[in-house]
Amino acid sequence: MSETHGRATLPQPRGPVSTIVRDALLRPPHDLPAVPDLTGDGPLTDDDLQLTLFLCYELHYRGWHGVDDGWEWQPSLLALRAAAERPFEAAIRALVGPPPAVSPQQLPAALHEVTTAGDGPSLAGFLRGRGTLAQFREFVAHRSVYHLREADPHTWGLPRLGGPAKAALVEIQMDEYGNGQLHRMHAELFRTTMGRLGLDTRYGAHLDAVPAITLAGNNAMSLFGLHRRWRGALLGHLAALEMTSSLPNRRYGDALRRLGGDETATRFFDEHVEADAVHEQIALHDLCGGLVSQEPELTADVLLGASAALALDDLFAAHLLDSWAAGRSSLRNAASRPAGPLRVTVPGVPAAKTKVAS
Amino acid sequence: MTAACPWQGTVEPEDHGTAAPAAATITPYPDGPLVVRGDFALTTPDGRQIDARRRTVALCRCGKSTMIPFCDATHKAIGFRAGNPPDPAAPA
Ligand code: FES
Ligand SMILES: [Fe+2]
Numbered sequence: 327m328s329e330t331h332g333r334a335t336l337p338q339p340r341g342p343v344s345t346i347v348r349d350a351l352l353r354p355p356h357d358l359p360a361v362p363d364l365t366g367d368g369p370l371t372d373d374d375l376q377l378t379l380f381l382c383y384e385l386h387y388r389g390w391h392g393v394d395d396g397w398e399w400q401p402s403l404l405a406l407r408a409a410a411e412r413p414f415e416a417a418i419r420a421l422v423g424p425p426p427a428v429s430p431q432q433l434p435a436a437l438h439e440v441t442t443a444g445d446g447p448s449l450a451g452f453l454r455g456r457g458t459l460a461q462f463r464e465f466v467a468h469r470s471v472y473h474l475r476e477a478d479p480h481t482w483g484l485p486r487l488g489g490p491a492k493a494a495l496v497e498i499q500m501d502e503y504g505n506g507q508l509h510r511m512h513a514e515l516f517r518t519t520m521g522r523l524g525l526d527t528r529y530g531a532h533l534d535a536v537p538a539i540t541l542a543g544n545n546a547m548s549l550f551g552l553h554r555r556w557r558g559a560l561l562g563h564l565a566a567l568e569m570t571s572s573l574p575n576r577r578y579g580d581a582l583r584r585l586g587g588d589e590t591a592t593r594f595f596d597e598h599v600e601a602d603a604v605h606e607q608i609a610l611h612d613l614c615g616g617l618v619s620q621e622p623e624l625t626a627d628v629l630l631g632a633s634a635a636l637a638l639d640d641l642f643a644a645h646l647l648d649s650w651a652a653g654r655s656s657l658r659n660a661a662s663r664p665a666g667p668l669r670v671t672v673p674g675v676p677a678a679k680t681k682v683a684s
Numbered sequence: 685m686t687a688a689c690p691w692q693g694t695v696e697p698e699d700h701g702t703a704a705p706a707a708a709t710i711t712p713y714p715d716g717p718l719v720v721r722g723d724f725a726l727t728t729p730d731g732r733q734i735d736a737r738r739r740t741v742a743l744c745r746c747g748k749s750t751m752i753p754f755c756d757a758t759h760k761a762i763g764f765r766a767g768n769p770p771d772p773a774a775p776a
């Protein structure tokens with residue numbers, strides 16, 4: 327695989343457990359040594375815990391450079407992952423609280439309610455109004471952990487579903503994957519935006535720069551996607567993303583336009599205004615509605631997954647806005663932050679001859 | 685709050701709904717857009733083709749989208765209420 331599309335480069339460890347796991351991964355699969363306890367408090371912002379989970383989960387996606395693929399199902403690594411998932415899962419449940427008792431028929435209304443309650447901090451509003459180019463680049467670096475593999479975690483749901491929910495998930499994912507055309511795939515649109523911003527576009531390139539809360543949002547998707555028992559939460563998570571996308575993406579696009587981004591740079595955001603207005607309807611009524619018509623006992627899990635997506639995104643937004651309000655970067659290392667102006671294409675000039683906007 | 689899908693459970697699972705043999709389907713979603721699927725063409729009043737850009741499209745029903753004819757989710761911001769579509773199972 328090329329560096330562009332994966333494998334990812336192993337990130338630096340962030341504590342005793344991720345150090346043990348990272349060191350082990352560089353050797354052929356073997357039983358891990360005993361590791362220190364993972365039940366510290368604050369799992370969502372615990373760098374060692376979140377990176378450990380990320381190291382384990384990536385083995386199921388595109389893998390790590392220099393790491394034997396046999397690690398994916400190595401029993402002691404899976405046991406360690408399960409030990410790390412327990413406090414993570416408990417923290418997610420504590421964050422969202424018990425989901426309200428809702429009947430399958432009431433699920434669309436309940437999802438509409440949670441996704442429009444909107445008491446979280448508005449990252450999109452801030453970026454549109456007064457975000458700087460440096461802040462916008464940081465935002466994109468954080469988001470790249472997900473968007474360069476956009477839709478992949480939810481695709482784990484496909485073989486676990488049948489009937490109307492499966493048809494609905496395929497209908498959404500077809501669009502996420504550009505209907506099979508590389509240049510229309512949402513992950514590729516995001517890569518183009520990153521390139522315009524002068525950011526490293528390789529898969530996983532910004533892992534060392536992002537804090538635990540960014541990893542936690544991604545790890546939640548992997549947790550829901552990789553466990554069949556969490557399929558209800560996985561679909562609820564996707565519905566929450568789709569239902570809170572069109573309006574913010576309009577603002578992100580406006581922010582980038584204000585900062586000098588051209589049509590190519592903003593295409594990812596513009597595409598999502600339109601696409602997710604469609605996906606929202608499918609996700610709410612056909613996907614989640616379809617699931618609970620077949621498996622009504624999953625109604626509470628769908629709501630839990632949606633609430634988890636929203637609550638983790640609120641924590642993520644708060645981290646960025648608080649960092650910026652304090653005059654700090656929201657990233658961990660300054661090295662990954664590019665400076666300089668945006669790249670634009672001059673109309674009529676081949677893309678290779680790009681020039682730098684002033 | 686939107687109502688629960690009003691047509692939920694009205695489609696017989698065996699026949700995948702009576703609309704399946706049609707070339708295209710148009711579905712009014714509760715308090716939201718018209719979702720169009722299948723083999724269709726979108727055109728301007730003078731017959732020029734509008735690029736749909738995806739296989740399934742959502743057409744604005746509230747009139748307030750900034751991307752007419754497509755829905756851009758503005759209907760939620762303005763609290764659009766469409767009322768319920770007629771129940772196909774009900775006698776005429
Ligand atoms: S129906 Fe969605 S914007 Fe009008
Ligand atoms: Fe997308």
Ligand SMILES: [Fe+2]
Pocket residue numbers: 502568601602605
């Ligand atoms: Fe989407």
